[in-house]
Amino acid sequence: MYRRDDFSDCDTDIRLDGKVALVTGATAGTGFEIAKNLARRGAKVIIASRNATKLAGAKQDIIMDSGNQNIVARQMDLASLTSVRNFVGELRSEPRLDILINNIGAIGLQDRLTEDGLQLMMQVNYFGSFLLTFLLFPLMRRSAPSRIVNVSSLALILGHIDFDNWNDVNKYSNFGYYCNAKLADVLFSVEMNKRAADSGVSVYSMDPGLGKSEFFRNFENDILKNILNSALLHFGRPLHRVATMSVYLAVDPKFETESGKHFRDCKEFYSSWFANDTILTRRVWEESKKLVRITREEDWERAQNNFGSRTQLYNII
Template sequence: MAGKVCLVTGATSGIGYETALGLTRAGAQVGIVGRDPAKVERAIRAIGAAVPGAVLDPFVADLSAQAEIRRLAAAVLAAYPRLDVLVNNAGAIFDRREVTVDGIERTWALDHLGYVLLTLELLDRLKGSAPARIVNVASAAHLRGHVDFADLEGARSYGAIRAYSQAKLGNVLFTYALARRLAGSGVTVNALHPGVINTGFAKNTRGLLGFGWGLIRPFLRPPAEGAATSLHVATAPELAGVSGRYFSRCREEPSSPESRDEAVQERVWEASLRQIGRAVL
């Protein structure tokens, strides 16, 4: 990865941090994206200490807010004449329904639309840097997900797991729809399940969800293992040119039947672009 430039969202802790660390160890210049400036700086110091000579750049943004995503993209474009790898990793689960500054349910806004908007804002730079890769960190939770087009944002009925599973399904659907549009461009896009990992996921939730996650967290795999598939998809030479696939445990696996429905892919593509204020491509 020497000479490559990578951007990792949600890179201040957990899987995102380990992904950024792995890319840095492989020789890449890495942009560290996080919401908290202090945590971004802390991650850069830690990675710099672990990898002497590391080239790291801080970027701060709340990826649930579309104006902040656009500001982040502008900063990335100003900083990087080329971009070889984009890892969309940032995400969270919310036990209660919340609405963002854009008036969109927060799980869908952060976990799905954040991927869509940042990717499209940076897409021309990725194309200009081809061969380039887009890595969308989804989840096996998508297997239980269903896109409820009649209540996409849970306004009538909200459940944390249901909202999260739908957003992760959205990641996979977006990956497949984008892969078709990128055919022949030299830019690949793939989705993955990192595993069930001991991270800060669900740490801010309350009730049974927060209690249950707290009980099982000590028994989960460490973040470094969770980053393995992200690093594989981002760097493996044998995946050059491979696009529109879903990976788990560093190998290709089938995603859910709904995720492979091209009609659903296109409906989510169109709905997502409308929500971020872009013309349908």
Template sequence: MCETGTKLDGKVAIVTGGSSGVGYEAAKNLARRGARVIIASRNETKLKLARDKLQEETGNNDIGYKTMDLGSFKSVRNFVADTTNTENRLDILINNAGAVGLPDVLTEDGLNLTMQVNYFGTFLLTYLLIPFLRKSPPSRIINGSAGSMYIGSVDFEHWNDIGRYSFIESLSNSKLAITLFNVELSKRLNSDEVTANSYDPFVVPDTDVLNQIPSGIRDLADFFIRLVGQPKEEVGAQIAYLAAAPEMKNVTGKHYKFCTDWFNHWLASDDELRRILWDVSKELVKISADEDWETNAIH
């Protein structure tokens, strides 16, 4: 049900977390369709190896990489500046990068590390790239969420507290934020020129997403995931379907799982909550007057 023969020649796609796991498989699928694919993550060594392997496996030499640390707003802004200065267009943004079990610390930007890596960094990246995406319509944004969002909570006063949440709670809160952000983004764009949809990869074996959690819990989780999980190749195909399928051209604000329009979190329909989240997020990532395309569009 995720099959589409769509070619993407001439299109440019960014895949965060594209050096391994699900992100790598999504990048590979898009590259096989002829897209120029840029993979992004923190580790330049892993990125180079992944780039070379992708070129070898797909026969597509138009694959690049750029380093970016979502835990640093300076790094995200540098990535956006480099991208807009060196690329002619951007058609697809896949926000796949995420982590669980990160240290319970504040970043250099004063935010909880898990919340920043999984949500605030993605918010900033996406917000800054919207004007560039609008130059290549119709373009698509695909935001990675997770089933853990259903047990997440929204607490604007304490989301970034240290010593308050378990690693599961931090993950859940950040993924709920991504899902609410996706819906609000689709409403604010209000256009078929740039669509935004989220996806739940379910659980996937043979990735490094569990590397940061305690070994006992990791072994148990790994056993469960291997028992019921989806192969990462299938999840990569599902993400690529959302990014490439013609029938997804005018679809926006939806949440997908197994390539199916899935039921979203009940808070996704709360207009006021989403608005507050948007405003708080813009404040915390320090969107400047020059970066604020909403205000600039008005004036």
């Protein structure tokens, strides 16, 4: 007998032959399942992660699962803005990018500044993805219609954006930084939707819920880590089903007019609250640009040299 699950409304048979998709955090967990799902639909899938060994293994597993040989593994460390910029530079050879799924989510990282002067949890969970998405916009505009899916978390409801302190160390708990980063993911999605209007690039954010993963693997306290991971593995939702929601937002025609909204279990969720504070979303965008050191000259240079004319990026500067 067929049993309905939380993601039954997310199922779609859309094919992606000839399309190119990029998934971050795709060597394990939900990101790995998202990449397999996209590969089974015929897309060329680029998987990005900082660990070369895990990338190689994930690439082979995705090929074996999908029968799709068109899988590309590229190293990128979101804890390094230089690595993100180098990664974008390497994508010059790609003629198009139809789907970007920012799936990175990490907790239990050290409370310290990176070489870029950014708090590590905030950079990995938010600032790195912000820069990546910003710099890839010209290629995605050239490939339009294209879609960006930013994976957030229900933890965002506990998040707080204090522009004077959101990048400080020793200011929040580890979970607090995670909540703040996931709130920022959604606020930046709302603002990007406004700035990318009429570009053909749609942007969505979503809450995947709790999946059967070892999400707490970075915790130093082994007892706490084992308890929390055991709870997720027991009570969490199957990752291959959780992955269907990101893919659904990225491919299904019904979302063509839903850009800028936030989703949970394939339905709109809390979007009006995020969208209404236009002052907050605008400032998140501008302050994020400053912290990742985006300049107008760099924006235009990258847009012109990497992916096209200066006017391609102008709308979101």
